[in-house]
Amino acid sequence: MKKSHGPKTLAYPLPAWLVGTYDENGAPNIMTAAWAGILASDPPVIGVSIRPSRATFDGITLHKAFTVSCPSAALAVETDFAGIVSGRMHDKFREAGLTPAKATLVNAPYVEECPVVAECRLLKTLELGSHVLFAGQILDVKAEEGVESENGSLDVPRIDPLVYSSAGYFRLGEFLGPAFSIGKKLVKAVPQPEQ
Amino acid sequence: MKKSHGPKTLAYPLPAWLVGTYDENGAPNIMTAAWAGILASDPPVIGVSIRPSRATFDGITLHKAFTVSCPSAALAVETDFAGIVSGRMHDKFREAGLTPAKATLVNAPYVEECPVVAECRLLKTLELGSHVLFAGQILDVKAEEGVESENGSLDVPRIDPLVYSSAGYFRLGEFLGPAFSIGKKLVKAVPQPEQ
Numbered sequence: 001m002k003k004s005h006g007p008k009t010l011a012y013p014l015p016a017w018l019v020g021t022y023d024e025n026g027a028p029n030i031m032t033a034a035w036a037g038i039l040a041s042d043p044p045v046i047g048v049s050i051r052p053s054r055a056t057f058d059g060i061t062l063h064k065a066f067t068v069s070c071p072s073a074a075l076a077v078e079t080d081f082a083g084i085v086s087g088r089m090h091d092k093f094r095e096a097g098l099t100p101a102k103a104t105l106v107n108a109p110y111v112e113e114c115p116v117v118a119e120c121r122l123l124k125t126l127e128l129g130s131h132v133l134f135a136g137q138i139l140d141v142k143a144e145e146g147v148e149s150e151n152g153s154l155d156v157p158r159i160d161p162l163v164y165s166s167a168g169y170f171r172l173g174e175f176l177g178p179a180f181s182i183g184k185k186l187v188k189a190v191p192q193p194e195q
Numbered sequence: 196m197k198k199s200h201g202p203k204t205l206a207y208p209l210p211a212w213l214v215g216t217y218d219e220n221g222a223p224n225i226m227t228a229a230w231a232g233i234l235a236s237d238p239p240v241i242g243v244s245i246r247p248s249r250a251t252f253d254g255i256t257l258h259k260a261f262t263v264s265c266p267s268a269a270l271a272v273e274t275d276f277a278g279i280v281s282g283r284m285h286d287k288f289r290e291a292g293l294t295p296a297k298a299t300l301v302n303a304p305y306v307e308e309c310p311v312v313a314e315c316r317l318l319k320t321l322e323l324g325s326h327v328l329f330a331g332q333i334l335d336v337k338a339e340e341g342v343e344s345e346n347g348s349l350d351v352p353r354i355d356p357l358v359y360s361s362a363g364y365f366r367l368g369e370f371l372g373p374a375f376s377i378g379k380k381l382v383k384a385v386p387q388p389e390q
Binding site for chain 1 (some may be wrong): 196197198199200201202203204205206207208209210212229230231232233234235236237238239240241242244263265268271272273274275276277278279280290291296299307311312313318319321323324325326328330332333334335336337338339340343348349350351354356357358359360361362363364365366367368369370371372373374375376377378379380381382383
């Protein structure tokens with residue numbers, strides 16, 4: 001039996017990504033975004049929704065570029081910090097003890113300590129009331145060499161991604177099975193899978 | 196040291212949500228969407244990106260409505276199945292043993308077995324190449340009574356949300372701390388938090 005909770009932003013799970021930008025003087029900033037996700041495959045597009053009051057909003061608007069750094073569970077405290085204070089008043093990289101690295105393909109900084117980062121060129125925006133969605137074309141993904149599996153793909157347990165879900169932060173737990181695979185037991189005739 | 200992996204849709208973690216729609220005859224359909232997330236707070240907006248070839252694309256376009264059902268880890272097989280086959284050829288609810296429930300505020304079905312569901316009215320669309328982003332205003336969230344904590348809020352461990360991350364499906368693991376809280380230890384002067 002389901003009970004109504006009203007029009008709220010309750011959905012599980014969510015990411016807690018660090019969005020990196022430069023300000024007008026080239027100073028690096030980050031903010032934590034849970035209103036974020038992949039938006040398309042071809043071209044690869046990632047989306048982050050930002051309030052116009054944020055320093056990050058100005059940084060993306062100015063440089064038409066941002067990065068998304070995916071933190072590991074070990075960075076839960078730093079990630080929460082970057083969602084609490086404003087880049088207008090704080091040097092969040094320095095105060096969190098994080099290292100800004102200049103992206104190679106866009107004019108934005110990423111977080112060196114994060115295992116996986118995406119460099120994005122602003123493609124489109126969508127106004128949605130409280131937030132503006134910035135859709136960024138992913139020009140490159142960079143990952144720590146230590147999080148690759150033997151076949152060169154990225155290994156999720158080695159990334160140990162931080163997961164956000166209303167109450168707080170979690171790490172990943174039990175592996176339940178591979179995608180486009182465990183569901184086949186319910187299929188009688190399988191058309192081509194397509195993401 | 197980071198290594199380039201090229202322009203790919205690699206980001207961690209991602210959701211694996213079930214998007215519910217009716218077709219032109221009122222038949223219920225679901226598809227699995229990992230290209231999805233919350234997009235705004237006020238109004239509350241959720242986004243799902245869908246290929247134009249999908250039956251779900253037609254359903255949203257026709258009825259200007261969809262639901263997002265968040266599966267628990269126990270529904271990993273059913274969720275993977277709904278991402279493998281097409282609603283044009285399969286009655287995915289029936290074949291997966293899932294129950295379609297009519298949303299109360301929009302013309303779309305949700306998955307009764309999912310612990311948390313959102314009823315959404317189509318607000319805006321954004322064309323992004325391979326996919327079209329459908330931004331839906333959340334008119335109501337419904338949750339199983341069993342996943343509420345004592346104070347009436349939703350309890351993440353009781354929801355036991357399914358998490359998707361390239362290689363496959365995971366459940367949540369260790370709780371690392373509450374949001375807008377664990378990062379305060381790095382703050383000297385705290386402005387108002389704001390999502």
